[in-house]
Amino acid sequence: MLYDITVTQYSKMLGNLSQFLSKAAEYAESKKFNVEVLLNSRLAPDQFNLIRQVQIACDSAKFGASRLCGKEAPSHPDTETTLAELQARIKTVQDYLATFKPEDFEGAEERHVSQPRWEGKYLTGLEFAIQHSLPNVYFHITTAYSILRNNGVDLGKKDFLGNMPLK
Amino acid sequence: MLYDITVTQYSKMLGNLSQFLSKAAEYAESKKFNVEVLLNSRLAPDQFNLIRQVQIACDSAKFGASRLCGKEAPSHPDTETTLAELQARIKTVQDYLATFKPEDFEGAEERHVSQPRWEGKYLTGLEFAIQHSLPNVYFHITTAYSILRNNGVDLGKKDFLGNMPLK
Numbered sequence: 001m002l003y004d005i006t007v008t009q010y011s012k013m014l015g016n017l018s019q020f021l022s023k024a025a026e027y028a029e030s031k032k033f034n035v036e037v038l039l040n041s042r043l044a045p046d047q048f049n050l051i052r053q054v055q056i057a058c059d060s061a062k063f064g065a066s067r068l069c070g071k072e073a074p075s076h077p078d079t080e081t082t083l084a085e086l087q088a089r090i091k092t093v094q095d096y097l098a099t100f101k102p103e104d105f106e107g108a109e110e111r112h113v114s115q116p117r118w119e120g121k122y123l124t125g126l127e128f129a130i131q132h133s134l135p136n137v138y139f140h141i142t143t144a145y146s147i148l149r150n151n152g153v154d155l156g157k158k159d160f161l162g163n164m165p166l167k
Numbered sequence: 168m169l170y171d172i173t174v175t176q177y178s179k180m181l182g183n184l185s186q187f188l189s190k191a192a193e194y195a196e197s198k199k200f201n202v203e204v205l206l207n208s209r210l211a212p213d214q215f216n217l218i219r220q221v222q223i224a225c226d227s228a229k230f231g232a233s234r235l236c237g238k239e240a241p242s243h244p245d246t247e248t249t250l251a252e253l254q255a256r257i258k259t260v261q262d263y264l265a266t267f268k269p270e271d272f273e274g275a276e277e278r279h280v281s282q283p284r285w286e287g288k289y290l291t292g293l294e295f296a297i298q299h300s301l302p303n304v305y306f307h308i309t310t311a312y313s314i315l316r317n318n319g320v321d322l323g324k325k326d327f328l329g330n331m332p333l334k
Binding site: 001002004005008009012013043044047109118121122123126127130131132134135136138139142143145146149150152157160161162164165166167 | 168169171172175176179180210211214276285288289290293294297298299301302303305306309310312313316317319324327328329331332333334
């Protein structure tokens with residue numbers, strides 16, 4: 001199940017995030033302002049701007065999968081400044097997620113997962129997925145959405161959730 | 168695993184949400200304004216205000232558990248107007264979540280889960296949990312956080328994630 005919760009759903013959510021950015025570009029064009037105004041917007045002076053929210057969403061998704069599987073993730077240096085570069089970053093992470101297979105998650109629930117700032121401490125894979133990775137991915141994608149909503153971009157809950165496979 | 172992802176984690180996140188509201192109350196008191204200003208704030212004119220974000224977060228968590236287990240959830244009429252009433256609503260849902268046991272989730276992944284607006288269509292329990300329930304809970308809790316951040320309440324990522332069971 002961890003594969004579905006992380007790889008499959010993160011890729012879907014990154015696709016939704018990409019759509020938010022496309023709508024932001026359309027809005028900027030219709031209102032005749034430079035979309036970089038939106039990319040540099042934030043909801044509080046000590047909050048990361050939209051560019052950084054997208055970068056962290058991408059990293060949270062990437063590391064969510066790689067750490068659960070004990071793999072080394074590719075490094076992305078956070079140099080994006082344009083909307084096209086952010087879209088490319090999202091695509092790069094989606095392509096990386098597509099390299100994972102359900103088998104890669106064998107033993108992932110019990111794996112000791114750490115990250116540099118935890119100074120040698122760890123969570124089990126299950127704890128990491130549920131209490132750290134998932135909340136982080138959703139936090140940054142929702143914050144990106146909120147920054148755009150706050151600036152008038154026409155987004156709604158359907159854009160956030162994406163298509164439901166209703167039967 | 169669905170029990171951990173929904174019941175356990177939703178209860179933790181609702182506890183974090185309750186803490187945001189407590190910090191909002193402290194902030195209002197320190198700045199000498201009525202906290203109801205915050206409760207009625209929003210990030211866009213056509214977005215739900217903070218009260219409604221909390222109510223929907225509570226309902227998303229409640230229905231996430233009840234629908235996965237094929238149980239009837241208690242009804243909450245969304246009449247809260249004060250911070251104390253919102254805190255009580257959160258507590259009610261945490262108490263409800265505490266009535267669930269891991270055994271209640273037997274067969275939940277394959278269960279057909281629907282809701283009124285889907286007009287008879289359904290998702291499997293696994294799809295509902297991953298693609299609908301989780302994103303909704305995180306969306307509304309993050310949006311509540313963002314509304315408060317946007318109004319100057321001193322919240323950070325640690326408040327959002329809560330304690331990590333590091334070992």
